[in-house]
Amino acid sequence: MANIMIRKNEKGYSFYMPKRDIEDSIVSMEFDTPEKWGGEIKLGNGGAYYIEPQTAPARLPYSVRARRIDGVE
Amino acid sequence: MAALTREETEALIQEVLEVYPEKAKKDRAKHLMINDKELESSKKCITSNRKSLPGVMTMRGCAYAGSKGVVWGPIKDVISISHGPIGCGQYSRAGRRNYYVGTTGIDSFCEMNFTSDFQEKDIVFGGDKKLAKLINEIEGLFPLNKGISIQSECPVGLIGDDIEAVAKKAAKELNKPVVPVRCEGFRGVSQSLGHHIANDSVRDWIISNRDGQAFEKTPYDVAILGDYNVGGDAWASRVLLEEMGLRVVAQWSGDGTLAEMENTPFVKLNLLHCYRSMNYISRHMEEKYGIPWLEYNFFGPTKIKESLRKIASYFDDSIKEGAERVIAKYTPMMEAVIAKYKPRLQGKKVMLYVGGLRPRHVVGAYEDLGMEVVGAGYEFAHNDDYDRTIKEMGDATLIYDDVTGYEFEEFVKAMKPDLIGSGIKEKYVFHKMGVPFRQLHSWDYSGPYHGCDGFAVFAKDMDLTLNNPCWNMMQPPWQEKPAKSLLKDPLLKAA
Numbered sequence: 001m002a003n004i005m006i007r008k009n010e011k012g013y014s015f016y017m018p019k020r021d022i023e024d025s026i027v028s029m030e031f032d033t034p035e036k037w038g039g040e041i042k043l044g045n046g047g048a049y050y051i052e053p054q055t056a057p058a059r060l061p062y063s064v065r066a067r068r069i070d071g072v073e
Numbered sequence: 074m075a076a077l078t079r080e081e082t083e084a085l086i087q088e089v090l091e092v093y094p095e096k097a098k099k100d101r102a103k104h105l106m107i108n109d110k111e112l113e114s115s116k117k118c119i120t121s122n123r124k125s126l127p128g129v130m131t132m133r134g135c136a137y138a139g140s141k142g143v144v145w146g147p148i149k150d151v152i153s154i155s156h157g158p159i160g161c162g163q164y165s166r167a168g169r170r171n172y173y174v175g176t177t178g179i180d181s182f183c184e185m186n187f188t189s190d191f192q193e194k195d196i197v198f199g200g201d202k203k204l205a206k207l208i209n210e211i212e213g214l215f216p217l218n219k220g221i222s223i224q225s226e227c228p229v230g231l232i233g234d235d236i237e238a239v240a241k242k243a244a245k246e247l248n249k250p251v252v253p254v255r256c257e258g259f260r261g262v263s264q265s266l267g268h269h270i271a272n273d274s275v276r277d278w279i280i281s282n283r284d285g286q287a288f289e290k291t292p293y294d295v296a297i298l299g300d301y302n303v304g305g306d307a308w309a310s311r312v313l314l315e316e317m318g319l320r321v322v323a324q325w326s327g328d329g330t331l332a333e334m335e336n337t338p339f340v341k342l343n344l345l346h347c348y349r350s351m352n353y354i355s356r357h358m359e360e361k362y363g364i365p366w367l368e369y370n371f372f373g374p375t376k377i378k379e380s381l382r383k384i385a386s387y388f389d390d391s392i393k394e395g396a397e398r399v400i401a402k403y404t405p406m407m408e409a410v411i412a413k414y415k416p417r418l419q420g421k422k423v424m425l426y427v428g429g430l431r432p433r434h435v436v437g438a439y440e441d442l443g444m445e446v447v448g449a450g451y452e453f454a455h456n457d458d459y460d461r462t463i464k465e466m467g468d469a470t471l472i473y474d475d476v477t478g479y480e481f482e483e484f485v486k487a488m489k490p491d492l493i494g495s496g497i498k499e500k501y502v503f504h505k506m507g508v509p510f511r512q513l514h515s516w517d518y519s520g521p522y523h524g525c526d527g528f529a530v531f532a533k534d535m536d537l538t539l540n541n542p543c544w545n546m547m548q549p550p551w552q553e554k555p556a557k558s559l560l561k562d563p564l565l566k567a568a
Contacts, residue, residue, distance in 0.1 A: 005356060005360065007356075007359065007360075016356065018269075018353065018356075021122065021265070021269065021455055022456075023455070023456070023457040024114075024457075044113075044114055044116075045114065045116045045456075059363065061356065061359050061360045062360070063360060
């Protein structure tokens with residue numbers, strides 16, 4: 001489990017993990033509706049993380065705990 | 074048009090790597106790439122932010138250098154104590170030319186070295202008492218300081234001193250911020266982690282100090298982040314922003330003060346110049362205070378115009394007009410600079426090896442002068458920096474991460490650039506090889522290079538270096554062809 005920060009840029013969601021200074025784009029997110037948000041996220045570098053599904057944050061960027069499913073790093 | 078074709082560059086990399094043992098060769102190969110503009114991500118082509126190989130020359134610094142030297146050092150009214158043996162503080166003292174307005178030793182302290190000068194007994198019995206005493210002494214001698222930061226050197230981490238406790242106690246007694254920074258040199262692989270640690274300490278100890286307090290805001294407040302005022306850079310940037318109608322609340326951290334940093338959460342937009350060293354705090358302010366941040370680039374007219382328009386797009390029409398006004402005002406001046414120097418610099422090739430930002434930021438400025446960057450590399454960049462670099466650099470150019478002394482020399486021998494831009498450690502090696510060289514860390518004791526005023530200085534400096542007659546005199550007399558030199562010598566003829 002690690003803290004990650006999700007923000008929005010012109011291309012969509014982006015992923016940032018402060019602890020390891022990994023910045024990447026989020027290619028897909030399992031749930032992306034106001035009520036249910038999160039789940040499995042896939043990164044541009046091929047990595048995958050899991051965020052406990054929750055209501056969508058009111059404001060981005062948003063820091064959240066995530067679990068690594070399949071990390072490149 | 075790159076210096077070499079893709080195949081030639083590939084062959085060059087293979088040839089250079091040939092001398093390494095198998096394992097080292099495999100490792101170093103991952104840090105070298107040939108640019109391909111089509112690439113979206115650098116990830117598959119180049120590895121960065123990894124530990125340097127033992128046994129090779131690296132130009133990297135340490136976490137202490139990143140924290141004390143880069144982020145904390147230039148804050149002028151904060152005293153940064155180099156906590157540990159004396160060398161780290163003394164050899165990094167005032168070397169970076171972060172200009173500031175103020176009287177050194179009275180209300181500004183950047184050029185001074187404050188250190189706890191660890192001795193054997195401090196290692197054996199701990200240095201906390203000494204640190205507490207030192208802080209009191211500082212307060213007595215320099216009462217106009219606005220805060221103190223404790224920059225730990227390696228031994229402090231090794232012996233496990235509790236500098237946080239000392240800092241908390243001192244902060245209560247003095248009633249001003251005393252910030253412990255755990256930037257021991259052994260942390261991380263380069264100074265990059267030092268930047269991160271320093272940003273985190275600012276986040277934890279400084280940034281929320283004035284939350285909830287009154288602040289007279291305007292809709293045009295911005296902060297300059299990641300501009301360290303090397304040779305006056307931040308001033309040259311600041312005038313442009315102010316002329317377009319913005320109010321610059323804070324400069325981080327060149328010529329900046331503690332009060333400016335504490336006021337930064339009140340701004341509308343954070344302008345980020347050095348992405349590598351200050352993106353951390355920008356991200357934090359974006360999340361906590363909802364302040365958007367924007368990367369900009371003030372090197373060379375093309376990028377300045379682009380950046381000014383991008384900055385203005387965050388504000389109303391008066392600022393947009395302001396941006397156009399500034400561009401219109403400075404365009405004739407910039408054109409005059411280009412008209413003067415472009416004919417003298419056109420078509421020259423440059424190789425760069427700098428820290429974490431400039432190899433990509435100065436590409437535009439060189440292109441404005443008709444020059445071409447054929448190779449670029451970073452000491453401590455991360456993958457996201459290389460993602461950005463790929464787009465700036467030409468196709469089939471060489472990109473190198475944490476290049477070793479040997480590799481850099483071999484690349485220069487093969488690519489024969491007309492100019493190299495790097496740091497003091499590389500300077501004299503290439504001077505002795507007869508290649509024109511500019512320091513791009515400290516601007517070779519010149520500057521500023523940012524902004525419109527800076528571009529004029531930049532162009533002049535590049536011309537002075539490249540077209541200096543000394544580069545034609547690199548051959549000593551005894552190596553010249555004798556017949557030719559004897560005939561030419563007027564003294565001999567007379568005899």
